[in-house]
Amino acid sequence: MTRTELFGYSPDAEYQTSVAYFSMEFAIDQSLKIYSGGLGFLSGSHLRSAFEKEQNLLGIGMLWKYGYYDQVRDKDNNMVPTFVQKDYSFLEDTGIVISVPVHSATVKVKAFLLRPATFGTVPLFLLSTDLAENDEVSRSITHRLYDPNESTRIAQSIILGIGGGMLLDQLNLQPDYYHMNEGHAVPLNFYLYSKYQNLGEIKKRMVFTTHTPELAGNEEHDFSLLREMSFFYHMQEHEVKFVLGLEGEKFNYTLAALKFSGKANAVSKLHGEVAREMWGGYDGICEIVSITNAQNQKYWQDKGIAQSVTGHKEQEFLERKKELKSLLFQQVADQTGKLFDENVLTLVWARRFAGYKRADLLMNDWKRFEILLAHSKHPIQIIWAGKPYPEDTGANQIFNKIINEIKAFPNCAVLVGYELGLSSLLKKGADVWLNNPKMYREASGTSGMTAAMNGAINLSIPDGWIPEFAIDGENCFLIKPAEASLSQEEKDKKENANLMDVLEKTVLPTYYEYPSKWFDIVQNGIKGVIPEFESARMADAYYKQMYRHAD
Numbered sequence: 001m002t003r004t005e006l007f008g009y010s011p012d013a014e015y016q017t018s019v020a021y022f023s024m025e026f027a028i029d030q031s032l033k034i035y036s037g038g039l040g041f042l043s044g045s046h047l048r049s050a051f052e053k054e055q056n057l058l059g060i061g062m063l064w065k066y067g068y069y070d071q072v073r074d075k076d077n078n079m080v081p082t083f084v085q086k087d088y089s090f091l092e093d094t095g096i097v098i099s100v101p102v103h104s105a106t107v108k109v110k111a112f113l114l115r116p117a118t119f120g121t122v123p124l125f126l127l128s129t130d131l132a133e134n135d136e137v138s139r140s141i142t143h144r145l146y147d148p149n150e151s152t153r154i155a156q157s158i159i160l161g162i163g164g165g166m167l168l169d170q171l172n173l174q175p176d177y178y179h180m181n182e183g184h185a186v187p188l189n190f191y192l193y194s195k196y197q198n199l200g201e202i203k204k205r206m207v208f209t210t211h212t213p214e215l216a217g218n219e220e221h222d223f224s225l226l227r228e229m230s231f232f233y234h235m236q237e238h239e240v241k242f243v244l245g246l247e248g249e250k251f252n253y254t255l256a257a258l259k260f261s262g263k264a265n266a267v268s269k270l271h272g273e274v275a276r277e278m279w280g281g282y283d284g285i286c287e288i289v290s291i292t293n294a295q296n297q298k299y300w301q302d303k304g305i306a307q308s309v310t311g312h313k314e315q316e317f318l319e320r321k322k323e324l325k326s327l328l329f330q331q332v333a334d335q336t337g338k339l340f341d342e343n344v345l346t347l348v349w350a351r352r353f354a355g356y357k358r359a360d361l362l363m364n365d366w367k368r369f370e371i372l373l374a375h376s377k378h379p380i381q382i383i384w385a386g387k388p389y390p391e392d393t394g395a396n397q398i399f400n401k402i403i404n405e406i407k408a409f410p411n412c413a414v415l416v417g418y419e420l421g422l423s424s425l426l427k428k429g430a431d432v433w434l435n436n437p438k439m440y441r442e443a444s445g446t447s448g449m450t451a452a453m454n455g456a457i458n459l460s461i462p463d464g465w466i467p468e469f470a471i472d473g474e475n476c477f478l479i480k481p482a483e484a485s486l487s488q489e490e491k492d493k494k495e496n497a498n499l500m501d502v503l504e505k506t507v508l509p510t511y512y513e514y515p516s517k518w519f520d521i522v523q524n525g526i527k528g529v530i531p532e533f534e535s536a537r538m539a540d541a542y543y544k545q546m547y548r549h550a551d
Contacts, residue, residue: 006123011056019057020175022185030421033067037352045296047121049535060164063126068145071416078400081390100163101230107138148391161187183253189260190233207546208261213274218254258285265291267444293444294538300450314519328429336413346381348430353386356441364496378508385415430456449533452525475524
């Protein structure tokens with residue numbers, strides 16, 4: 001399969017360097033459910049912008065039989081995960097089957113192709129082990145994204161990394177650069193070592209994007225288990241430790257990726273500082289630069305919003321925003337039986353549902369929360385949505401706690417089914433997009449970018465990408481962080497008070513009493529996001545900073 005056959009175009013002269021981009025998840029289209037959250041949203045936008053700029057880049061990912069999970073409600077209206085087989089007639093069976101060693105056995109892996117014309121992305125190859133030739137354990141490797149079983153999750157990395165490397169060889173495609181989006185594909189390096197027998201040769205070809213700003217969130221496993229699983233391909237454990245300068249009994253994916261790569265990037269300027277501090281003490285790691293995440297305007301932005309803002313037409317913007325709110329509120333009514341009002345300020349908290357993102361921070365002072373909801377002069381409507389990891393008991397408890405605690409309020413709703421489609425509805429229908437993670441825990445966060453593109457104003461803690469964008473009161477509203485010396489309980493209390501102060505004293509009065517000022521902030525938000533946080537800028541930055549032209 002030639003590059004021309006794959007792409008349907010000859011890459012632009014500026015982007016001739018060939019790249020294979022490995023990611024465990026890609027959010028491409030609502031119909032292709034192979035992603036969980038921000039990592040997939042980021043990689044999906046990257047593939048779209050690479051296509052629009054005619055870059056010589058292709059994706060390697062996984063075809064998850066059951067996706068991440070389907071988010072539904074039980075008889076008590078609580079959220080529960082369910083797993084339903086997914087079928088995709090638009091994926092092309094390449095007929096290519098490769099054999100990958102996993103746990104001293106051979107697993108057959110089939111490659112499927114998502115062609116560029118289908119959804120407007122560069123080519124994306126998706127790997128599946130769900131084949132009749134495999135036993136049930138092997139077939140299950142590509143059943144669930146981020147399977148809770150440790151051995152299965154390790155096998156998933158082996159299939160992505162080693163299987164992806166083998167596929168490229170089978171296609172006779174030798175990319176100038178291999179790009180690991182997060183550390184999941186790190187076994188690819190052991191496959192390449194079997195070819196080059198030299199760490200320096202791999203470092204010439206490997207780049208890495210790290211997303212996780214805390215040590216505990218970076219995946220690691222016992223060397224002994226990884227050795228048994230054939231994670232290191234043909235390398236012995238002592239060789240791995242010697243070549244990478246590793247000690248101890250744990251193998252950390254991110255640390256290994258930083259040692260194998262010629263260059264790495266963090267996903268915001270602030271995250272770059274955190275990452276360099278976190279990993280800088282280790283010998284042999286590569287340089288870590290910052291390339292801030294971004295999202296694809298063509299996919300995410302409503303055309304009516306764009307036209308009204310570009311033309312400085314306030315009335316047209318308000319009318320279009322009401323239409324978009326009406327579409328969102330149909331979903332609210334359908335799921336919850338609550339009727340929302342298009343004339344009322346609507347605040348949305350929606351993203352991957354992890355504990356550190358603090359979906360329930362608004363409720364920290366319950367009496368004040370009740371007063372906010374009962375305000376007659378400046379009424380408010382609040383919507384929550386997001387997908388917790390199915391086995392994250394704490395996050396699931398928070399999700400269902402919010403459902404139960406807001407049940408009696410007609411102006412509060414929790415929606416299930418947070419995927420690309422619902423995410424788009426929420427961003428287009430929101431007036432205010434709330435982001436209140438614990439400080440320094442959000443590497444980038446991209447949902448606020450696409451919300452701003454659609455005329456929603458960010459109300460945010462200054463974490464992740466926000467410090468690069470925010471001018472408080474001009475293009476967003478900032479929540480002041482608490483002092484670092486406080487306990488987490490005290491920080492939550494203080495930041496809840498700061499959030500409520502901004503809402504009550506600034507956000508709500510501006511919306512209801514100074515609509516022209518509100519429209520100015522909306523316009524400044526869109527101007528601040530595009531082009532700086534649009535993924536064409538990001539795709540270009542990767543070529544200029546990470547994919548240096550091969551010798």
